[in-house]
Amino acid sequence: MQTDQQTAIADQYGVLIDGRERDASSGETIDVFDPATGDRLTSVAAATESDVNEAVDVAQEGFETWRGYTPAKRCRILNDVARAIREEKERFARIETLENGKPISEAIGQIERCARHFEYYGGLADKVEGESIPLDDDHVDYTIREPLGVTGHIVPWNVPAYLFARSVAPALAAGNAAVVKPAEETPIGALELTKLLHGNGVPEAAVNVVPGEGEPAGATLSGHPDIGTITFTGSTVTGRAVGKAAIDNLTEPHLELGGKSPLVVYEDGDLDVAVEETIKGIFATNTGQVCSASSRVVVHEDVSDAYVDKLVAAVEDLTIGPGVDDYDVGPLASASHMEKVADYFDIGRAELGDPVTGGNVLDRDGYYVEPTVFVDVPQDARICQEEVFGPVLTVSTFADEAEAIGRANDVDYGLVAGVITTDMGRAHRFARDVDAGQIYVNEWFAGGNETPFGGFKDSGVGRENGTQAIHNYTQIKNVCLDISN
Numbered sequence: 001m002q003t004d005q006q007t008a009i010a011d012q013y014g015v016l017i018d019g020r021e022r023d024a025s026s027g028e029t030i031d032v033f034d035p036a037t038g039d040r041l042t043s044v045a046a047a048t049e050s051d052v053n054e055a056v057d058v059a060q061e062g063f064e065t066w067r068g069y070t071p072a073k074r075c076r077i078l079n080d081v082a083r084a085i086r087e088e089k090e091r092f093a094r095i096e097t098l099e100n101g102k103p104i105s106e107a108i109g110q111i112e113r114c115a116r117h118f119e120y121y122g123g124l125a126d127k128v129e130g131e132s133i134p135l136d137d138d139h140v141d142y143t144i145r146e147p148l149g150v151t152g153h154i155v156p157w158n159v160p161a162y163l164f165a166r167s168v169a170p171a172l173a174a175g176n177a178a179v180v181k182p183a184e185e186t187p188i189g190a191l192e193l194t195k196l197l198h199g200n201g202v203p204e205a206a207v208n209v210v211p212g213e214g215e216p217a218g219a220t221l222s223g224h225p226d227i228g229t230i231t232f233t234g235s236t237v238t239g240r241a242v243g244k245a246a247i248d249n250l251t252e253p254h255l256e257l258g259g260k261s262p263l264v265v266y267e268d269g270d271l272d273v274a275v276e277e278t279i280k281g282i283f284a285t286n287t288g289q290v291c292s293a294s295s296r297v298v299v300h301e302d303v304s305d306a307y308v309d310k311l312v313a314a315v316e317d318l319t320i321g322p323g324v325d326d327y328d329v330g331p332l333a334s335a336s337h338m339e340k341v342a343d344y345f346d347i348g349r350a351e352l353g354d355p356v357t358g359g360n361v362l363d364r365d366g367y368y369v370e371p372t373v374f375v376d377v378p379q380d381a382r383i384c385q386e387e388v389f390g391p392v393l394t395v396s397t398f399a400d401e402a403e404a405i406g407r408a409n410d411v412d413y414g415l416v417a418g419v420i421t422t423d424m425g426r427a428h429r430f431a432r433d434v435d436a437g438q439i440y441v442n443e444w445f446a447g448g449n450e451t452p453f454g455g456f457k458d459s460g461v462g463r464e465n466g467t468q469a470i471h472n473y474t475q476i477k478n479v480c481l482d483i484s485n
């Protein structure tokens with residue numbers, strides 16, 4: 001192992017239950033690889049059904065302790081957590097880059113957003129308020145928002161630290177205890193962050209981590225009868241299974257799933273802005289492995305040639321290499337994911353011929369592919385309908401506003417959508433007519449931790465981020481008193 005890896009990452013990790021790290025009950029482990037080189041980074045315990053059951057039992061004890069803290073105390077602790085993450089942001093960013101592959105400067109930004117989640121929801125911990133409901137002179141009626149108990153969190157591999165914090169922070173702020181199943185490719189950040197939480201006042205039993213495979217670890221957690229809710233980020237296929245398991249237990253799932261999000265470029269829009277936002281939206285952020293990537297551009301036919309020329313020039317200027325050296329585009333997160341993206345190169349070629357740029361796996365160690373652009377893509381092409389989750393863009397054209405909106409909406413997903421235009425009437429019509437949970441005008445990935453995020457259609461159920469997400473982790477109790485005598 002490299003020296004810098006030794007400073008960030010232990011040679012072996014366990015399940016982390018009640019603050020104690022130990023082997024899985026089966027003794028089985030999973031190797032974790034550096035996507036930049038393909039070398040083994042570490043190994044992690046593969047949690048079994050009995051490990052997950054134990055974690056949920058322990059979390060029930062942790063819940064009793066944590067809910068007993070005053071909201072003000074929880075608020076102070078979560079703010080201490082945020083401060084501690086910021087103090088160690090280089091270490092956490094290095095972990096994220098080593099296990100996921102992304103450029104280190106991008107990882108620093110995502111660790112900042114991870115810290116911000118604890119700060120933001122720490123600030124809400126003492127504002128989980130009920131309401132008073134007027135009935136008549138003989139009654140007093142009010143509501144209390146109570147925590148759910150033990151909450152389950154299944155986290156993917158693309159933005160592991162940020163997505164860990166996105167649901168764990170509001171769950172803790174509302175007084176719950178958590179059991180987290182990180183992705184098998186990227187378990188290290190979740191384990192190290194949890195140790196930091198414990199070191200800063202969160203009771204050890206209140207956050208537990210069960211790394212391992214989707215089956216059995218994730219499935220046991222999502223189907224566990226004693227959890228109050230499950231929050232899942234990942235593919236639509238797995239999300240459906242997780243949602244069904246939750247509904248079988250009569251608990252409400254929060255599912256943030258896939259996307260095939262359109263960026264519509266009108267003829268009045270600034271093409272330089274369009275190109276810059278496309279590069280950010282599908283290539284230079286996490287190598288396109290983002291649920292809200294701008295994977296489809298729909299451009300007015302009068303400006304499509306000019307847009308494609310500028311875009312291809314910008315794409316071919318991008319540098320590709322290891323995240324630790326901060327190239328523009330890092331490797332994909334795993335060998336299996338690289339195979340999936342390479343399959344889409346073949347699918348796209350079979351449907352459309354060669355891309356105008358890219359379309360190849362790089363012949364070097366690690367999991368690198370070229371940023372790729374297919375043009376003149378018909379709406380029913382698989383490459384235009386299916387989530388690739390990599391640096392692969394389709395470009396289609398439109399003649400008028402109705403066709404633009406029609407193309408934007410004509411997929412099964414509805415996570416986010418963006419528009420490039422100088423005409424604000426057009427921008428508002430776009431926001432009104434496009435079926436997506438978040439709309440970006442002249443900037444991709446706008447908004448932040450404070451703005452509600454989640455999908456229409458097959459992109460999910462519920463919303464994360466912002467003030468209302470804390471209610472994902474509470475249930476309402478109504479209290480009615482007869483005060484007539």
Ligand SMILES: NC(=O)C1=CN([C@@H]2O[C@H](COP(=O)(O)OP(=O)(O)OC[C@H]3O[C@@H](n4cnc5c(N)ncnc54)[C@H](OP(=O)(O)O)[C@@H]3O)[C@@H](O)[C@H]2O)C=CC1
Pocket residue numbers: 154155156157158181182183184185212213214215217218219220222233234235236238239241242256257258259290291337340387388389
């Ligand atoms: N943010 C997003 O929107 C993401 C979307 N994806 C999409 O999904 C595709 C496949 O990626 P993949 O990693 O397999 O995504 P999954 O949706 O299968 O995985 C996401 C998380 O769910 C876990 N999981 C897997 N199976 C189950 C199950 N039966 N019950 C409960 N949890 C489970 C995974 O564990 P484990 O790691 O062990 O499999 C991981 O922690 C990608 O190519 C991409 O298109 C993927 C990741 C993130």
Ligand SMILES: CCCCCC/C=C/C(=O)O
Pocket residue numbers: 158159233234256285289290291292445
């Ligand atoms: C700039 C990256 C923002 C990430 C936004 C959240 C992504 C979630 C996901 O991919 O699931």
